[in-house]
Amino acid sequence: MMSTTSPKNKLRQGLSVIAWDIKSCGKVCAVFSILAVVSSIVIMTICLSATSSLYAVETFQLISMYFVAALAEIFTIIYMVKTFSYLHNKRKADLYGNLPIDRITLFLSKSVSSFLLALIPTFFFMGIISIISLCCGTPLGNETISLFIQLPLGTLAVVAAYGLLAVCCGTTTNTIVMLLTVSISYPLSAFFVKGVFGAFYKGAYTPIRFNSFIMQALNPFAAYDGNFIYWLLFSGVCICASLLLVKRRKAERAQSAFAYYLPCHIVKALVAFLFGMIIGTIFGSLNVFGFALAGFIFGFILGGATAFVLSHLAFYKGFTKLLKSSVVLGALIIVVSAAMTVIDLDASGFNQFVPMTDDVQSAGLIDINYTYTESGKNIGELTLDSVNDFTDKDTISKITFAHSDLVQINKRSSAEKYSNIWIEMANSDPHSFGSSIGIAYKLKDGSIVSRVYSYSRIEGLLNALVNEDYSLYYPYNSADTNEIAATKKYQEKHSGYLNASLDSISNIGVADISIINQSVSKDSYEKIIEAIRKDYRNDTDKSGLLYIPEITYSEQISLLDSNVYDKKIAINISYSKRNIADLNNSIMSDFYNKLSPEAETYNETICIPPTYKNTIKALKEANILDKDGKVISGENPSYYSFIDGNDVYSYGGYDADSKAYTYY
Template identity: 25%
Template structure:
């Protein structure tokens, strides 16, 4: 048996570091060559092509600004879409090459007989790997900046879209820190496992299993726990636990907290790897596991994922089949599969049945928590006097909801669409009563709530203490008469005035009115109304909406399509008072022009009586 204690030797770190660099120098040269082609060469070709095409695509922008924007677009895209996966690939190759001695009995005895401490050997090889990955990347980025200077491209973002060197270096730093976290994860599993195969399986299962388990759990919660909103789970839970998932979603928006998180993530894993490496026996090489932690973790992830997946799949195909039974069946099959992979067969697999029982017990507990309302989560409804405002949405849609944006029609900053919202106490009471009817409907179904599906009703309370309460329910649990009551609430004057587009228009919002006759199927006829006519038209539309939300008129015997436009565009200047609900919800930029997208109005005398009468009075329709 090889000793796990070693003597210190001055300079041992640098000797091991240089030896590790020599070991991977061939792979490092290949990696550097690929980076040289992807970054300096392709960027030179991109800028050269942009310079040739400048006269065709941009006549108003100075050439150096145009070239800067093209270089910026190329570098930002190539870092996220190609350089990041390339770093992951070579990080895997370097890690396996430098630490494969841990999984060969002859090699591990040789390395552990050297007069150098284990942690020194591990850290020196890690440093060599980071050097081989980071130095070529930074060198190629510096070459890229030198090439841009040769083309006369400014190294500062004078206007939007131009290359910002500070942001580019921040993105490069994010990639480096993210790869450091991934390397820490791989080294941790290489230390814990006795073979490269087991370490690879464990790393892939962890990176894929954790986000998949979260996604499947959210999918199940959405249908099994009445009232649950999937967005309640913080984004950090998805992206902060997995370097692969987090990098793809954050590479285009790196921020300092995430840099610190990935740095700490990798450091914690490396510290754990060093501590375990001190206790790792040399005899663990070529065995399944040096430590049981990865097997327990991966076995749970795989069993839980496949069990959840099979339960949801069977329930989706045949809704009467119990989800719990399908989940337990999937957990059993996946447990056998992962144990066969780790054990290279079925020998003594029965000894792992107690751990399967733990997974099955967790499934039962999870199912019961959801089916009973999660300790009052489903039944919670705020008191009316504590509510500041209530927003509710349905999957049935709404006619002419106001959708705001600022900027220009070509470059828009969307704020979103106004959803039905109420603030008046008597209207809040009606929403709360409707919410209570749904809860009572669930209570009437028995002690265990069934899984729900169908159309959606979502309600969001903004409370006076600043907190929010959101709940989502499906039509399978709607009580009798629910949809009729929801339609009645949707027609409340407060709801219509706060959500319908015509209530945000003024006489200056449009200058042209166009009509298309459904009977004659002729060309559009356009009119230019004066200020008085525009005001009267807005007032008539508002009266029709307040008298009852107009439905589609295209099935009526005779109808017209009416389109409002401003300077030839359907994007209409809008007005929202500073104390309006729209302004308080979206926090519009006071220095930017506010617009809304206005769809066509299908006008008929049955659904738009006031508007139809006014249009006939002006002679615009007959």
């Protein structure tokens, strides 16, 4: 028979344990407080003396907040070790096993204790830093405010993960080692999987990026800056699993290596996979045995088995159960070897497939450098969306031809593919792409085939330097791809000047042969854009308009140089950001945004012919053009360039006092 405790009593018991835990961690909290206070004072002093007064408080706010948050992450581990050690210390097991509190209530109380111990002092100090900033007249930045949300989520995920591992492990050392091992080896293993996929299946698109949650799925420390819903779910699953297991856990498991063995097998397999991949990839790229695949498998077995045995020794402090658990290693070697054989030999023919023009019903092409979208879709989705863009045989032929070129460019020996794994691992962010071209076909049998070829800047730079051929820096853009991107159909669908909302336009500059770039007042954006779109709709021929999408400034100048002579007006439009999912959701994007919001700007230039009367009229009304249709020099243009024959002189840094520009 089992008598039950009322929920009210359970709550009372839980609160008692929480209060007791918080009290017993008082000294650790004191150490945290001292470190937080001293570091904040040091940071404030440095900021006030080393930074200009304008940004001193803002810098102090940001740095000290991040420092306190980082300190809190470290101390969270200390609190967790202390509070969950009742599962690992035999004498503590006696103490807590004797208390009249059921095991689930006890475990939950311990989890809440760790959570509160990590958060309360941190929030207290972050609150003080916020008050100091506000008193100094500096409002809290978005970064700072988001810390107040990220920190509880991160702490929750870390406490939940540690709690689950603590239930499964018999010792505190194993719990900590497991947590750190899984947090490091999982993301690295995920990178390897992605690297192999990217290196061996050029043209396959995956929206998984550097910071995608799947790349960090088992690393709870990633929750401090991660997907809110995923980490909330992760924490929930961990807590539920812990409660289920803690109820069945035998108290006498304290000081055994493990109470439940599954996490141990997973971690050992992860470590074996990671080290196997490292050695295997090195051996594969070195073409060991003259057969890269054999070299890879040999290296994988060597690295994997060594790591497996070493991790077993670390967890079990000996060879106990090594033979039994080697089944996991055996299974891993068989699965990876089989998978790599299929991948290496391209059994599906994925890399070689280019459809015959006659088999294609319609096709589409996306050049990421020439694409603006409001849809927020990723490159793969945009590519699939373009599948019905071109139905004429001529364009389809150009697309298949460009596709064949891309297949040839990406033809690699097996050993080269293994070398490329490293590059593809680093190439997890679209910002590292030199170019990215998507191709989609709807075949006559109804099936749809799509490929997205992305070329890494690192690979491009290396190839360009090694071969002293700088065309290799952007090898994917061919005459065919450029021609397709210049078509009116492509512009109507993917250009900014025809599709962008007014909100996303950050700057409009106008240029002609004599005066280049005059910033237009924001009030006139709507009229000018509407006029361009009206003229475009009325323009049946459309051969007079020149569309020059995302290109570098110097390229833009030289293009203008060759095109503005025939009395064209060049309008340069900047957009605050393109809503391409891959570009927005990337770690580099976050970094760029933090560094400089302008870094994300996308530019395109259109050279309008004199027949675009509405546009010219709108520019005149905005006082950009004079009555003769020439660009008027503004009071404060963002930059100024002057073309003299083939030479371009650029000026910047307008000084209002001297009314002059600095030459650069």
